[in-house]
Amino acid sequence: MTLAAAFRIALRAIAGNPLRSILTALGVIIGVAAVIAMIAIGQGARRATTEQVQALGSNLLTVFAGTAQAGGVARGDPVQTLTADDAEAIRREVPQVTGVSAELNRQAQVVYRSENVVTRVVGVTPEYQRVRNFRPIRGEFITDDHMRARARVALLGQTVAQRLFGEADPIGQPIKIRGITFAVIGVMESKGATSFFDRDDLVLVPLTTAQRRLFGVRHVGSIQVQVASEEEMPAAQEAVADLLRRRHRLDAGREDDFTIRSQADILQVFSGVAQTMTVLLGSIAAVSLVVGGIGIMNIMLVSVTERTREIGIRMAVGARRRDILLQFLVESVALSVSGGLLGIAIGIAATRLISQIAGWATVISAPAVLLAFAFAVAVGVFFGLYPAQRAARLDPIEALRHE
Amino acid sequence: MALISLRQVEKVYRMDGVEVRALRGISLEVDAGEFVAIMGPSGSGKSTCMNIIGCLDRPTSGTYVLDGTDVGSLDDGALARLRNRRIGFVFQSFNLLPRTPAVENVELPMIYAGTPDRRARALAALEAVGLRDRAGHLPTQLSGGEQQRVAIARALVMAPPLILADEPTGNLDSATAGEIMGVLDGLSRQGMTIVLVTHEADIAAHARRHVHFRDGRIVRDEPARARFAASGGTPR
Numbered sequence: 158m159t160l161a162a163a164f165r166i167a168l169r170a171i172a173g174n175p176l177r178s179i180l181t182a183l184g185v186i187i188g189v190a191a192v193i194a195m196i197a198i199g200q201g202a203r204r205a206t207t208e209q210v211q212a213l214g215s216n217l218l219t220v221f222a223g224t225a226q227a228g229g230v231a232r233g234d235p236v237q238t239l240t241a242d243d244a245e246a247i248r249r250e251v252p253q254v255t256g257v258s259a260e261l262n263r264q265a266q267v268v269y270r271s272e273n274v275v276t277r278v279v280g281v282t283p284e285y286q287r288v289r290n291f292r293p294i295r296g297e298f299i300t301d302d303h304m305r306a307r308a309r310v311a312l313l314g315q316t317v318a319q320r321l322f323g324e325a326d327p328i329g330q331p332i333k334i335r336g337i338t339f340a341v342i343g344v345m346e347s348k349g350a351t352s353f354f355d356r357d358d359l360v361l362v363p364l365t366t367a368q369r370r371l372f373g374v375r376h377v378g379s380i381q382v383q384v385a386s387e388e389e390m391p392a393a394q395e396a397v398a399d400l401l402r403r404r405h406r407l408d409a410g411r412e413d414d415f416t417i418r419s420q421a422d423i424l425q426v427f428s429g430v431a432q433t434m435t436v437l438l439g440s441i442a443a444v445s446l447v448v449g450g451i452g453i454m455n456i457m458l459v460s461v462t463e464r465t466r467e468i469g470i471r472m473a474v475g476a477r478r479r480d481i482l483l484q485f486l487v488e489s490v491a492l493s494v495s496g497g498l499l500g501i502a503i504g505i506a507a508t509r510l511i512s513q514i515a516g517w518a519t520v521i522s523a524p525a526v527l528l529a530f531a532f533a534v535a536v537g538v539f540f541g542l543y544p545a546q547r548a549a550r551l552d553p554i555e556a557l558r559h560e
Numbered sequence: 561m562a563l564i565s566l567r568q569v570e571k572v573y574r575m576d577g578v579e580v581r582a583l584r585g586i587s588l589e590v591d592a593g594e595f596v597a598i599m600g601p602s603g604s605g606k607s608t609c610m611n612i613i614g615c616l617d618r619p620t621s622g623t624y625v626l627d628g629t630d631v632g633s634l635d636d637g638a639l640a641r642l643r644n645r646r647i648g649f650v651f652q653s654f655n656l657l658p659r660t661p662a663v664e665n666v667e668l669p670m671i672y673a674g675t676p677d678r679r680a681r682a683l684a685a686l687e688a689v690g691l692r693d694r695a696g697h698l699p700t701q702l703s704g705g706e707q708q709r710v711a712i713a714r715a716l717v718m719a720p721p722l723i724l725a726d727e728p729t730g731n732l733d734s735a736t737a738g739e740i741m742g743v744l745d746g747l748s749r750q751g752m753t754i755v756l757v758t759h760e761a762d763i764a765a766h767a768r769r770h771v772h773f774r775d776g777r778i779v780r781d782e783p784a785r786a787r788f789a790a791s792g793g794t795p796r
Contacts, residue, residue, distance in 0.1 A: 162671050173659055470655045473616065474714065475644020475672040477637045553616045557655065 158480040160487070167488035170460070171495070181456040182496030184449025185533050189500025190507055191442035192529040193521065197508040199435025201519035205349065206427040209356065210420055212290065218382040218394055219423065220247075220401070221416045237376040238405060238414045241364060244282075244380045250400055253393040256383035258288035261367045261374070267360055268333040269321040276317050277359040278334055280367025280377075288383045296328045296343025303363045307370055312343040315357035334360065335371055349518070390419055439525075443532065449496070450536035457489050457544035468548055469556025482549040489541025490534060497533030501526055561628070563721060563753050564590040564613060569622035571608050582608040584776035585622070590755065592721065595748040597756045597764035597784075600773030607726070609773065610757050614649060614724050615642045627721055644673050648715025652727035654707040656699040662686065662710045663695040669718045685713040689743060705736035712743055723747065725756045729763055741766045 171178045222239040244259035261280035266273055283299055286292045293312055303310055311332060318327050327341045339362065348356035368374050384393040394417050401415055461468070468481055476484075505521055512519045571583040583605045590596055600606045611617040612624055615631055618639075624631045627646055634642070649655075656665045666682035675681065686692050689709040699707055708728060715723055725744065729737035745766055748754055758764050765784065772780035 158672055159674065169660070466655070467657055470657060471668065471672075472640065473614075473643060473649050473655070474669040475640050475718075477640040477672070479637075480640075480672055554611050557616075557651070 158476070158483060160483070163480075163483045163487040164491065166484050167491045170488055171491060177456065178492060178495075181453055182449075182492050182499070184452035185446060185493050185496030185536060186449070186500040186503060188442065188446030188449040188536075189497050189529045189533050190504035191445050192439055192532070193501060193504030193526055194507045194511065195438035195442045196435055196525040196529075197504075197519040197521045198511065198517060199431060199438050200522055200525070201512075201517060202434065203428055203431030204520050205518035206354070206431060207424060209348065210424045210427060215420050216384045216387050216390060217288070217420050218384060218390070218397065219418045219420075220380040220382060220397065221418070222376065222378065223414065223416065237374065239377050239380060240375060241282075241368075241377055243401060243404060244377065246400060246404060247380065247382055247397055251382075251393060251396045253384050253386075253389040253396065254382055255385050256284055256288040256381075258282055258285045258381040258383075259364055259377040260285070260379050260381065261364060261372065261376075262378045263367070263372055265335050265371070267317065267321065269327075269330065272321045274317055274320045276314075278367065278371065279359055279361050280364035280371070281361050282364050285361070288381050291348065292346055293343035294346040296341070298343060299361065299363045304365050307366045308363055309337060309339045309366060309370065310342045310363065311339040312345055312361040313341060314345050314359040314361075315347040316355055317358060317360055318344045334362070337370060394419065446529070446532055446536055449533075450493070450540040453489050453492055453537060454540035454544060457485065457541055458547065460488075461485065461544050461548040464548075465551060465556050465559040468551050469553050469559065472551075472553035473557060478549040481551075482545045485545035485548045486538065486541050489544065490537040493533050493537025493541075497530045500533065501530060504529070562589040562625075563592045563594075563627055564588065564755070565623075565625040566609075566612070566619075567623045567625075569609075569612060569619040569624060571605075571612065571617070572620045582776055583612075583619070586776075586778055588771065588778065588781070590753065592753050593748075593751050594769060595744075595754045595756070595767045596769045596771060597758055597767035598771050598773065599757075599759060599764055600779075601759065604773035605776040606757055606773040608776075610724060610726055610755070613755060614647055615639045640672070644669055645718060646720050646722060648712075648718065648720045648723045650708070650711050650715050650723060650725040650728045652730040654699070654704070654711045654731070656707055656710060656714075658699060661696050661698060662691065662702065662713075665699070665710055666714045666717050668714060673718060675718075681717055682713075685717040686710070688716065689713045703736070704732050705739055708732065708736075708740050709743065712740075716747075721753055723752055723754045725754060727758055728756070729758070729760070737763065 220239065222237065241259045244257045247254055248257040259282055263278055264275060265278040266275050267278070281299060282304065283301055286298050292298065296312065298312065299310065311334065313321070313327055321327065321332065322330070327344060330341050331338050332341055333339070345361065362371070364377065382393065382397060384390050398413065398417060402413065405414055407414065471481060508519050508521055511517060566586050566588040569583055569586045570581070573580040573582055586609060598606045598609065608617070612619055615626065618632060626642065629642065631639070631642065657668065663679065663682045663686060666685050667678045670678040670681060683692060683695055686695050689712055691706060691709055691713065694702060694706060702710065728744070729740055732740060741763060744754055744756070756767055764770055768784050770780070770782055770784055771778055
């Protein structure tokens with residue numbers, strides 16, 4: 158029997174009972190769709206974070222207080238060794254440096270009338286907008302006057318503005334941060350969100366105000382250091398480290414009480430996290446594909462039993478065992494292939510939907526689609542083999558007698 | 561030369577650990593062009609003998625030569641090929657594929673033979689049994705007699721030298737049974753070798769030779785015309 162003949166027989170069997178065929182393939186459909194959607198979300202998160210970190214420039218160093226933290230992002234400030242004076246000293250004494258932004262980053266409740274959100278309140282200096290390349294879309298940014306006066310002024314990120322004010326104009330409105338009244342002087346441009354980090358969910362206030370009025374501290378959480386060029390990064394990193402060790406009076410034998418990371422380091426960490434997430438989500442989805450395969454095997458076994466007499470008839474008129482094997486194998490592969498194709502369509506549609514509803518960046522990659530499809534076909538062959546062998550091993554006389 | 565040649569054929573089954581000797585040394589020769597009825601009560605071994613003649617089963621001992629081929633030495637694939645090319649089966653329960661149009665049922669043996677022009681040949685075979693206009697009908701849309709005629713068309717389409725008919729009229733009323741036997745008579749007149757299993761005397765009467773089975777042995781093998789003369793029952 159030719160493959161084409163086997164394929165026609167398989168199509169007839171599949172089309173003969175469409176509801177059952179769809180239910181049989183459902184596991185594979187869901188599995189393929191899930192693999193595609195999950196990998197798209199993971200890859201999207203990875204690309205978005207990469208783009209965001211790269212948008213900051215490859216010539217940025219970040220100085221954290223404390224020794225190296227896993228992931229490089231420390232919430233709260235366990236170590237309070239970094240100060241605004243350190244930032245000033247870096248600007249003055251390290252020649253490669255073109256900009257410095259000292260920041261203090263805390264979670265706090267922000268209230269406008271009856272609306273309230275818990276968000277990141279970041280104390281920043283006027284240089285923040287240039288070093289971070291993050292500017293107000295409306296209103297004005299924090300000035301040196303605000304710094305000197307520890308002014309109670311704030312700029313809102315897009316997410317916070319939306320939550321507190323909706324469509325209304327927030328500029329000039331009073332908001333309360335930790336119970337203290339601030340005037341909104343501006344709204345920041347949108348930086349976008351990924352599936353695990355919303356960069357617009359923040360409120361900016363003058364650093365001095367954050368330190369004295371809000372949180373009662375003298376240190377800063379991190380210092381962003383802008384270096385003139387990428388080539389000068391190693392020299393700058395060394396100079397900043399030397400300077401901070403001197404200022405913090407660390408003897409030769411003692412560890413740094415700060416950590417310096419370049420954008421490349423941070424990129425690697427974020428990218429690693431996103432990659433892990435992609436693999437994890439993809440594997441969970443792959444499990445559902447395997448379960449789908451078991452569904453196909455189950456129905457194929459039922460089908461072989463139901464069609465025992467048909468198998469007997471085919472054998473009586475001259476079907477060899479391998480013809481029967483081929484027929485049932487082609488049928489299970491046809492089921493998983495059509496399930497795979499439907500799964501691809503549904504996976505791509507689901508990915509688009511998730512992108513629109515959750516606002517997450519997603520990347521549908523051709524290799525991921527091919528991988529999911531190839532896996533579906535492999536599942537069809539693997540789980541189709543046993544039922545097909547059972548069919549091929551039937552005794553023609555027994556099979557013909559079967560009711 | 562004999563088309564079918566069975567020599568001292570024995571068949572022993574093991575069912576639940578118990579040995580069942582279904583055939584106890586059968587020797588039978590059927591020449592090309594003969595119309596033979598195999599008769600006997602159930603359990604007499606006639607079905608087992610048909611399965612062996614039909615290459616669906618192999619003898620435990622003894623030899624079976626079909627059309628010059630020693631069947632005992634063949635593997636499953638070669639047996640399937642023999643069934644495909646040398647034998648046309650007609651069953652009691654028709655055994656058409658369900659949900660499959662008549663013409664495609666007739667095409668079935670040709671699919672496994674890889675024959676070209678299958679549709680045209682299948683339609684010609686249906687024409688020969690007078691069902692050309694029913695080609696697109698499903699088995700459920702056909703009467704019992706029509707279904708059996710489709711089965712005969714399927715048995716003939718590969719132009720085999722031998723037709724094996726296992727109680728072909730068992731599921732039909734007597735008028736329809738007469739029609740089907742008429743088709744077989746016609747084939748016999750054209751020189752087709754037919755081996756028919758039946759336990760009905762009036763069906764067996766269409767054959768020209770009667771072989772009686774009992775307890776796994778052939779107890780009588782005689783020309784049909786001698787049937788009434790030998791009613792005293794003297795085993796040969």
